[in-house]
Amino acid sequence: MIQNTARPRGRPRSFDETGALQKATQVFWSKGYDGVTIDDLVAGMGVGRPSLYAVFGDKRAIFLRVLKAYAERKGASAAKALLSPQSLRDSIAGFLRYAVESATEKGSARGCLMMCVAPLVNDAEVQRFLQSSVASGAALLERRFRDGITAGDIPTDFPVAMRAILVTDFARGLTMRAQIGTPRKTLLKEAQEAADLVLQPRRV
């Protein structure tokens, strides 16, 4: 059997690459992009300065990796929250609940890296990435609404695209209020209310 976990030649690294990126996420999340210095990253990631440049590149490169890894994790969790429940009502409510819970997690900065930090980064690639993430989030919701139509949870003339967007807007609003300190309990109640509202059929 081929040992493809063969140790590389030189001195082994004293840090774990993905672990260091996770720590970098917290650094950016709590201080914002411009507020972070290389020394903040060195301290927060537990990686020496030269190693940091050698392995990850400069601040911008680190942020891009952090952002993409974060988006992947959060996207997967959100999709799970959205697609696991049977009923459409539980799906939408679960999606919004997840948004609130992850924005009010203990031990982590409040809010959300993608909604509260990344939009301020003045970088074309970051902006493009955000736009595509927003679009795919809305697309996921739209698909769930369509499944709700075929399952008979909502009428066939339900405005799926618009309501999908509205749900993402709600999530954004809830996340921002989390960031400025609105307590989880309050937000969770609103999330449920929003889920009910957004499922109402077209006209009264």
Add this chain to the structure above:
Amino acid sequence: MIQNTARPRGRPRSFDETGALQKATQVFWSKGYDGVTIDDLVAGMGVGRPSLYAVFGDKRAIFLRVLKAYAERKGASAAKALLSPQSLRDSIAGFLRYAVESATEKGSARGCLMMCVAPLVNDAEVQRFLQSSVASGAALLERRFRDGITAGDIPTDFPVAMRAILVTDFARGLTMRAQIGTPRKTLLKEAQEAADLVLQPRRV
């Protein structure tokens, strides 16, 4: 008649104080708090470095004045958009339309200083100010909903407080999407749709 605009003693200022603050608003709005250097403010406000420190204080003090002036202006405009129309529908739609229009203004940075920039400022006074602003915005909307009840536009069991919060959340979501480049036309359509939705009575 008493000339209370009597010129002060020494050399007259070469800049207008409130005008300089307006310019500072644009600087913070486009670059974010941490991204702004004193030199950015010196250049953007048209005020010399020593004068800037003498008249306004340091970056934090300038930002606080900027934020409060901005909140006053925007708050007044939003209140006008909300309270001018006769029908509740036009009020809510007007409020959301104003949010979109001011977040997509040409010649100004996209988004909103209070929603997109200020929440990231790691400062207790800023956070307190934001929380109270958010609360008074929601209170204004709630009052408008109550007036709608007395006018017979919505039923008496309409969940005024919750819907007021939902409207502000929508506004936040729309504003953030404006910031990352969603076109005004798209957002305006969504704003109208959201206004309709949020006015639906409690149950189907």
Add this chain to the structure above:
DNA sequence: CTAATTTTGAACCATTCAGTTATATATTGG
């Protein structure tokens, strides 16, 4: 016209910061 007062412009200083370099250290291969 002169003295007092205030703002302005330029230069200045200590500090912080991004990115690099040089040297020491840990590991594998032979």
Add this chain to the structure above:
DNA sequence: CCAATATATAACTGAATGGTTCAAAATTAG
């Protein structure tokens, strides 16, 4: 044990940054 390789530690460098100082300029009071 020695050469080769890769990482870690610490120190270094030039540029940017926040904040101050000081002489020159513009104005009013007398």
